[in-house]
Amino acid sequence: MNDHNNSIEVETAMTTTTMTMIQALRSAMDVMLERDDNVVVFGQDVGYFGGVFRCTEGLQGKYGSSRVFDAPISESGIIGVAVGMGAYGLRPVAEIQFADYVYPATDQIISEAARLRYRSAGQFTAPLTMRMPCGGGIYGGQTHSQSIEAVFTQVCGLRTVMPSNPYDAKGLLIASIENDDPVIFLEPKRLYNGPFDGHHDRPVTPWSKHPQAQVPDGYYTVPLDVAAIVRPGSAVTVLTYGTTVYVSQVAAEETGIDAEVIDLRSLWPLDLDTIVKSVKKTGRCVVVHEATRTCGFGAELVSLVQEHCFHHLEAPIERVTGWDTPYPHAQEWAYFPGPSRVGAALKRVMEV
Structure with a gap:
């Protein structure tokens, strides 16, 4: 991949x-x-x-x-x-x-x-x-x-x-x-x-x-500060890293949406050039990570995309993350942002 x-x-x-x-x-x-x-x-x-x-x-x-x-x-x-x-x-x-x-x-x-x-x-x-x-x-x-x-x-x-x-x-x-x-x-x-x-x-x-x-x-x-496009696409850009790289690819495959999935690899310093080039091409963006939503790293990604790609966006940027709760033990999989949640976000941005 x-x-x-x-x-x-x-x-x-x-x-x-x-x-x-x-x-x-x-x-x-x-x-x-x-x-x-x-x-x-x-x-x-x-x-x-x-x-x-x-x-x-x-x-x-x-x-x-x-x-x-x-x-x-x-x-x-x-x-x-x-x-x-x-x-x-x-x-x-x-x-x-x-x-x-x-x-x-x-x-x-x-x-x-x-x-x-x-x-x-x-x-x-x-x-x-x-x-x-x-x-x-x-x-x-x-x-x-x-x-x-x-x-x-x-x-x-x-x-x-x-x-x-x-x-x-x-x-x-x-x-x-x-x-x-x-x-x-x-x-x-x-x-x-x-x-x-x-x-x-x-x-x-x-x-x-x-x-x-x-x-x-x-x-x-492998160079630091360089992202990898793990799934080329033209409909929507998915920015993700770590475990949710796989979640995002599965969501794209299951929904049939031509998503471009970018594995950031280096979170900071960030490969902003790759991100901006992709979002300007697709006009849509979904950010996916396992961490909690509020003040998570995804908020910075959303802000950067908004600053650098505002006139190219065709839909609001979506975030799919973990919940704003302590990490559960027995119901761990209910906390993870799985393909169903990511897929729903992909569908929402494509409907705009």
Whole structure:
């Protein structure tokens, strides 16, 4: 479904392996640990245990406990140490076990990491990558399922990234580690073991039935700040990211509407050129994300489209999001914006 032709660097004659997103993320860290001695990986249970989702499984055994190691249960401590490491020339990859747990570290992320380059007049940088599993899909309830991207997309000095497939996950993670800016790297848990059938609004399909993807074994990058058109179309533009990339494609297929689905990949900085070009072509726009509606990142997308494409719009912009409630546990699929809700929005904009 995805267009991978915009990778900026790929080693020649590279073999590929069928990988899940977990395996692709592990491969990215493996490649960078081997490639750059300044890369270190750490977080709660990241070392010996291999991470709660096994994303770092086997890396401590391969590279030693000085480069892949466990951290105390202190998110502020994890990020604070990572900022210091980055300022002294290392490239830390710090894992926050669940994105929901990041709030104690917001001072270190916003006041220290994001502002270090500005505050030091460019003398210091904070090249740290903060990996955070986010979103629903595991019946984790209100403290293990949040989508927190809007907390950080409005912070100057931060990059915010969210892949939707194994290929992009590896390429974007490598690009993030090599970047000199602090990166919030959000990983949709629902996609960890492969893309799914797109039907958010019903109980989770067993992960064993999900398809995987061919991922190059070695070094390659997917460019930051570049969106991907995963489904070309001419009738309406769908702006989305993460898990709802699949929901949006299924909705377009089930309704028969010729929707152009754009996977943002990098939420901020944003590939505004691709968005504007598409909306000016289609004249209609639907924004889809899993996070809550009010003050969600979709509100910024709507505002930008309105500012840059107002005279090209044929219908009001629609938003399809999670509800403005705490994330439910038992009725998780009722919270997700599934194909039926997205399809209804597509039909509404086409009726105008």
